[in-house]
Amino acid sequence: MTLAEQVFHQLRRDIVSGKLKPMQPLRLDHLKKLYGVGFSPLREALNRLQSERLVQSVALRGFTVAPASxxxxxxxxxxxxxxxxxxxxxxxxxxxxxxxxxxxxxxxxxxxxxxxxxxxxxxxxxxxxxxxxxxxxxxxxxxxxxxxxxxxxxxxxxxxxxxxxxxxxxxxxxxxxxxxxxxxxxxxxxxxxxxxxxxxxxxxxxxxxxxxxxxxxxxxxxxxxxxxxxxx
Amino acid sequence: MTLAEQVFHQLRRDIVSGKLKPMQPLRLDHLKKLYGVGFSPLREALNRLQSERLVQSVALRGFTVAPASxxxxxxxxxxxxxxxxxxxxxxxxxxxxxxxxxxxxxxxxxxxxxxxxxxxxxxxxxxxxxxxxxxxxxxxxxxxxxxxxxxxxxxxxxxxxxxxxxxxxxxxxxxxxxxxxxxxxxxxxxxxxxxxxxxxxxxxxxxxxxxxxxxxxxxxxxxxxxxxxxxx
DNA sequence: TAAACCTAAATCTTCGAAAATCTGACCTAT
DNA sequence: ATAGGTCAGATTTTCGAAGATTTAGGTTTA
Incomplete structure (x- = not known):
């Protein structure tokens, strides 16, 4: 399993479980330390989570946890x-x-x-x-x-x-x-x-x-x- | 518009138009030269196209154009x-x-x-x-x-x-x-x-x-x- | 002969530095 | 006071080299 896939699953669990709160900004430096990986697998995981509607992103302004309502x-x-x-x-x-x-x-x-x-x-x-x-x-x-x-x-x-x-x-x-x-x-x-x-x-x-x-x-x-x- | 978004649109057009044929392997080195960008925006575009079902991928074995039938x-x-x-x-x-x-x-x-x-x-x-x-x-x-x-x-x-x-x-x-x-x-x-x-x-x-x-x-x-x- | 085992080349994946862009504070001119 | 401009710091995006894995071909072994 690639690093990107591992981070994808970890991030998904942390969002579903509420450890990462709705609307919370997901700063890459922070996630980098949190999951112990580089930028590439992080971005890949975040992009995949975006297509699952668990995260949102705006170009050049980063990712946030998708709102829940x-x-x-x-x-x-x-x-x-x-x-x-x-x-x-x-x-x-x-x-x-x-x-x-x-x-x-x-x-x-x-x-x-x-x-x-x-x-x-x-x-x-x-x-x-x-x-x-x-x-x-x-x-x-x-x-x-x-x-x-x-x-x-x-x-x-x-x-x-x-x-x-x-x-x-x-x-x-x-x-x-x-x-x-x-x-x-x-x-x-x-x-x-x-x-x-x-x-x-x-x-x-x-x-x-x-x-x-x-x-x-x-x-x-x-x-x-x-x-x-x-x-x- | 980021490079990744540009490449996403170019790749999408090339797949929809059939310039890139169904099942064709999409080798990163090749695409790198073809679109004149680095690995990062390429991977980002390919990941997004995957969620649109225009490309498929297998971990560590790369991307292919999604089959058409x-x-x-x-x-x-x-x-x-x-x-x-x-x-x-x-x-x-x-x-x-x-x-x-x-x-x-x-x-x-x-x-x-x-x-x-x-x-x-x-x-x-x-x-x-x-x-x-x-x-x-x-x-x-x-x-x-x-x-x-x-x-x-x-x-x-x-x-x-x-x-x-x-x-x-x-x-x-x-x-x-x-x-x-x-x-x-x-x-x-x-x-x-x-x-x-x-x-x-x-x-x-x-x-x-x-x-x-x-x-x-x-x-x-x-x-x-x-x-x-x-x-x- | 066929299976198992190497090895080298091709390819994908990951990393961290460098480039590009955004944000907010501060300054200036109207 | 307000609109506009400038700059430094924070953050994202991109690049290419280095690392890891697969693939293909040739060699050995049973």
């Missing part, structure tokens, strides 16, 4: 619904036995991780959180993986990362989940996909993302939710 | 229809007087350019072609400019450039337009938008892009079309 969050969520419901319908139409099997497998892996963390009533470690996030991403990626369109998959992946930012804040504010049963939502999604019921699956996916968004709305307007907890 | 073309077209019909519906719902006015203005500019080039029965110069392309892009960008979603606009712009590649080949093969009246299609689109008839506008837009795709299908299977002409 409720409006941006809902734009990402609604665009993601548009892209992924289409991709899911295509996957359901085109997916073969192998796709179904991978789907069952990735939900199982997600469930295992979920259960382990639920049993363990101590606060989840950062590693466990990351593992859960990876399983979650894997399940949603598998759902649309048989759609046959590289572009839909690519857009969906970018939008996933954009929304990850907001989920992370919610996670660390220990937002109440409300009366949601996220595991059941995933299970219903799998059933609909295996039943090849595209309408039902698309509706479930849309609701899944909207519910997440509504839960995260409380991140922005604390009066709607319970008391805010500190992050980390 | 009928399948890729239709993927870009159908994804574009998904994105732009949504964005157009939103624009029609949200657009104000200013939007309508800009729309009328940009169609007029497109029509003027179109007429000038039609009157001039000599072969169009590269400059005229570029001007027409710019007007065309401007009209389609204006159509969706009031949608309120930066992400939809961003995706649409990237997909426009991806399809531009294929339109360029068609243009220079002097494909017969068939019984299409492209100017009328644009006019009908404007009417539907101003009438705030979202269903009609979305249907027209979809048909507009599909017809273009079907025309360009002949680029890949010459037996379907008339005799092929040389490019330039």
């Amino acid at each position: 409720q409006r941006e969050m809902w734009d990402a969520i609604e665009t993601r619904i548009l892209i992924e419901t289409r991709a899911l319908r295509l996957s359901i139409a085109l997916g073969d036995d192998d796709w179904e099997s991978r789907l069952v497998g990735s939900l199982h892996a997600l469930t295992l991780q979920h259960k382990r963390m639920a049993d363990n009533n101590a606060a989840a470690s950062a590693d466990e959180d990351e593992a859960l996030e990876a399983r979650h991403q894997e399940f949603h990626a598998t759902l649309i993986s048989a759609c046959g369109s590289e572009r839909l998959i690519d857009f969906a992946q970018k939008l996933y990362i954009q929304t990850e930012r907001y989920r992370y804040s919610g996670l660390h504010q220990r937002l109440p989940v409300g009366d949601r049963d996220v595991r059941a939502e995933h299970g219903a999604l799998l059933s609909a996909a295996i039943d090849r019921d595209a309408d039902r699956a698309a509706a479930l996916l849309k609701r899944h993302y909207r519910l997440t968004g509504e839960m995260l709305d409380r991140t922005f307007d604390p009066s709607l939710g319970e008391k805010k907890a500190m992050s980390s | 009928q399948r890729e073309m239709w993927d870009a077209i159908e994804t574009r229809i998904l994105i732009e019909t949504r964005a157009l519906r939103l624009s029609i719902a949200l657009g104000d007087d200013d939007w309508e006015s800009r729309l009328v203005g940009s169609l007029h500019a497109l029509t003027l350019q179109h007429k000038r080039m039609a009157d001039n029965n000599a072969a169009a110069s590269a400059d005229e072609d570029e001007a027409l392309e710019a007007r065309h892009q401007e009209f389609h960008a204006t159509l969706i400019s009031a949608c309120g979603s930066e992400r939809l606009i961003d995706f649409a712009q990237k997909l426009y450039i991806q399809t531009e590649r294929y339109r360029y080949s068609g243009l220079h093969q002097r494909l017969p337009v068939g019984d299409r009246d492209v100017r009328a299609e644009h006019g009908a689109l404007l009417s539907a938008a101003i009438d705030r008839d979202a269903d009609r506008a979305a249907a027209l837009l979809k048909r507009h892009y599909r017809l273009t795709g079907e025309m360009l299908d002949r680029t890949f299977d010459p037996s379907l079309g008339e005799k092929k002409a040389m490019s330039s």
Whole structure:
């Protein structure tokens, strides 16, 4: 793995986790010391992050962490619904036995991780959180993986990362989940996909993302939710 | 404008125009001499082109021009229809007087350019072609400019450039337009938008892009079309 | 013969200094 | 007071050499 790729992943994690705050200027000298690399891999990583909408830049005036707001969050969520419901319908139409099997497998892996963390009533470690996030991403990626369109998959992946930012804040504010049963939502999604019921699956996916968004709305307007907890 | 931006635009033109062929390896030493710049701006431009799907890269093995195929073309077209019909519906719902006015203005500019080039029965110069392309892009960008979603606009712009590649080949093969009246299609689109008839506008837009795709299908299977002409 | 192992050339990646540009403070003239 | 101009410091952008990796060809070995 090249240095540029390593820095890309580190920077991405630091932005998604909020260690680097929205709108914060990213000065090259500072990042150079922080990550211990030269200008070239830094610029390469920042350029790639820009196409993921995690950083912004103005020529000759440097890079900043992309702003985060409720409006941006809902734009990402609604665009993601548009892209992924289409991709899911295509996957359901085109997916073969192998796709179904991978789907069952990735939900199982997600469930295992979920259960382990639920049993363990101590606060989840950062590693466990990351593992859960990876399983979650894997399940949603598998759902649309048989759609046959590289572009839909690519857009969906970018939008996933954009929304990850907001989920992370919610996670660390220990937002109440409300009366949601996220595991059941995933299970219903799998059933609909295996039943090849595209309408039902698309509706479930849309609701899944909207519910997440509504839960995260409380991140922005604390009066709607319970008391805010500190992050980390 | 920085060197990296200049090289980005030059490289993009050379790929869209086919001067750099699909799958062609892009060796840095070669590009360095070709564009007269150092490694840094080259890499920056290539990285940006990668996020536009005009180049591909593998770490430590360099960059290549992205492949072009009928399948890729239709993927870009159908994804574009998904994105732009949504964005157009939103624009029609949200657009104000200013939007309508800009729309009328940009169609007029497109029509003027179109007429000038039609009157001039000599072969169009590269400059005229570029001007027409710019007007065309401007009209389609204006159509969706009031949608309120930066992400939809961003995706649409990237997909426009991806399809531009294929339109360029068609243009220079002097494909017969068939019984299409492209100017009328644009006019009908404007009417539907101003009438705030979202269903009609979305249907027209979809048909507009599909017809273009079907025309360009002949680029890949010459037996379907008339005799092929040389490019330039 | 085919596989594994070298070696040299080609190529990509990274570094830090140098060049170019921006920012803000200070000065001047109206 | 305000607009415009100038300069130093901070910052980004660019360059080419040096480092790292891949590729291709030839050699050895089983």
